[in-house]
Amino acid sequence: MKRLEPLWWLLFGAGGFVGAVLLPALYFMVAVGFPLGWFGDPVETFLRMRTLFANPVGQLVLVVGIALPFWHSAHHLRHFVIELGFPHSDRLVGSLLYALAGVGTLVTVGVVGAL
Amino acid sequence: MSEPRIVKFEVFRYSPEGAETGEGKWQTYEVPCPDDYVVLDALNHIKDYIDPTLSHRWSCRMGVCGSCGMMVNGTPNLTCKSFVRDLEHPIRVGPLANFPVVRDLVVELESFMDKLKSVKPWIIRKVEKDVKYGEYLQTPDELDSYRQFSMCINCCLCYAACPVMINEPDFIGPAAIALGFRYNQDSRDEGEAERYAVLAGEHGVWNCSYANECSEVCPKHVDPAAAVNREKLVSALQWLHILPKKGA
Amino acid sequence: MGSASSTPTLASRVPDGWWMSHKRYRYYMLFAMASGILSLGSLVLLVAVSALSKGSQAWAGFLAMLGSPAGLLLSVVVLVPTCFFAVRWLRVGVKIPQVKLGPMPAPGAGMLYVAHFGLLIGVSLLVILLLSGVVA
Incomplete structure (x- = not known):
């Protein structure tokens, strides 16, 4: 795990950027705007979303937008745990968090691929 | 009065x-x-x-x-x-x-002195140029790329503020990394490859979680957090072999 | 180590609960927690995509769930930290790329501010326009 520190940091950085730039608007539309019916009824939004994300570009955006923040959170939480006073469990905690992010990525690829 | x-x-x-x-x-x-x-x-x-x-x-x-x-x-x-x-x-x-x-x-500042030395804070040349060929020239832009990081007075406030230091006392820390970065950025220097093992090593930049406290307390406005995190970017790109290491 | 190590010293102490001892530390720890909450947002989006792939009824079910008081509360819990995260991330992120990489000159702080927040505004507008159906 220690040998891959640059990789974890690059994923952390990429995930932070995606989380900062894409997530607020995407989350707002999908989890607030659509449920409250501000942008059409469920059938309309269903058809619109299916059309938007039926192509490889749209699906790539979804995978990147959903999976990279997992890596971001995993890395930051790993440092958070160290700072709470547990530097000696770093190897265990870090491996666990990165494994979770990996599983999250695989699930995301599967779910988006099923669209 | x-x-x-x-x-x-x-x-x-x-x-x-x-x-x-x-x-x-x-x-x-x-x-x-x-x-x-x-x-x-x-x-x-x-x-x-x-x-x-x-x-x-x-x-x-x-x-x-x-x-x-x-x-x-x-x-x-x-x-x-x-x-x-x-x-x-x-x-x-x-x-x-x-x-x-x-x-x-x-x-006790002994450990800090050891950390400072470990980043080789001096200009490293593969081949030293003879004085008869004149001085090493540097443009104002080249000077600006490291100048602020040479203003450190080794007061160690950044070490006392760093939340990483509390749990990882072997972390080489803000001032030492900023100084190593300062020499890496110096256009006259060719020691980046020699410093890589320390700056990007087990006790180097990857321990930093960018709380930015070092820069908040620095009395000389050196901004060590900027140096540490720029060094992360540079060494990550070097790790990917996208960027070469000077002097490699 | 040097000769001084023969002198008995008092080990540096870990201040108990140091992260609560200073306003800036507390702010930083909030940021670290907001970083974790990003993934909660991602998970909700993952559930949304899963519903989308299962058909219009599953999609309507997802929307009903998120439209309930509990669902809206969840959205507040996600969106407030996410926006806080976005602003601090893009602000402190400006410091990092100001370095000469290969032949490219180092970009200035002003340019990076404009790029970072321009990207946030641009991407947000694009997402809103596309998903709202204004632009087909």
């Missing part, structure tokens, strides 16, 4: 003679402080007129030498720059956090 005002100070005391208990304690002093007193003036007053057994380090009294750094009301600061009138009373003065204490307000 107005009458000096009596200000309460709580000063950390520890003496190696009573080391068995391993405890320090806080001792209260009442110091008459004129309006223009800084914390260092008050400490010197205590030492000269109240309690000669108090130990503290200081030299220049003008924010240049970097030896009077202490925890002032819980925040690392140069005591020569901390005005008594701006602080909440009683004023609590302790030794810099994250360093072993030698006595009272004096901390």
Whole structure:
């Protein structure tokens, strides 16, 4: 795990950027705007979303937008745990968090691929 | 000028003679402080007129030498720059956090010196140019790329503020990394490959979580957090072999 | 180490609960927690995509769930930290790329501010326009 520190940091950085730039608007539309019916009824939004994300570009955006923040959170939480006073469990905690992010990525690829 | 005002100070005391208990304690002093007193003036007053057994380090009294750094009301600061009138009373003065204490307000800087040396903070050349060929020239832009990082006075406030330092005392830390980065950025230097193992190694930049505290407390506005995180970017790209290492 | 190590020293102490001891530390720890909450947002989006792939009824079910008081509360819990995160991330992120990489000159702080927040505004507008159906 220690040998891959640059990789974890690059994923952390990429995930932070995606989380900062894409997530607020995407989350707002999908989890607030659509449920409250501000942008059409469920059938309309269903058809619109299916059309938007039926192509490889749209699906790539979804995978990147959903999976990279997992890596971001995993890395930051790993440092958070160290700072709470547990530097000696770093190897265990870090491996666990990165494994979770990996599983999250695989699930995301599967779910988006099923669209 | 107005009458000096009596200000309460709580000063950390520890003496190696009573080391068995391993405890320090806080001792209260009442110091008459004129309006223009800084914390260092008050400490010197205590030492000269109240309690000669108090130990503290200081030299220049003008924010240049970097030896009077202490925890002032819980925040690392140069005591020569901390005005008594701006602080909440009683004023609590302790030794810099994250360093072993030698006595009272004096901390052990040996480990810091080792960390500084480990980044090879000097210009490294593969082949030294003979003086008869003249000096190494540098453009103003090339100078700007590292200039601010050469302003460090080694006062160690950044080490006392760094939340990583608390849990990982072997982290080479903000000042040492900023200095290593300063030489890596110097257009005359060819030592980047030699410094890589230390800067991007087990105790190097990857331990930093970018809390930015080092830059907040730096009295010389060096911005060590910028240096540490730029070094992360550069060494990550070098790790991917996108960027070459100077001098490799 | 040097000769000084023969002197007994008092080990540096870990201040108990140091992260609560200073305003800036507390702010930083909030940021670290907001970083974790990003993934909660991602998870909700993952559930949304899963519903989308299962058909219009599953999608309507997802929307009903998120439109309930509990769902809206969840959205507040996600969106407030995410926006806080976005602003601080883009602000402190400006410091990092100001370095010469290979032949490219180092970009200035002003340019990076404009780029970072321009990207946030641009991407947000694009997402809103596309998903709202204004632009087909």
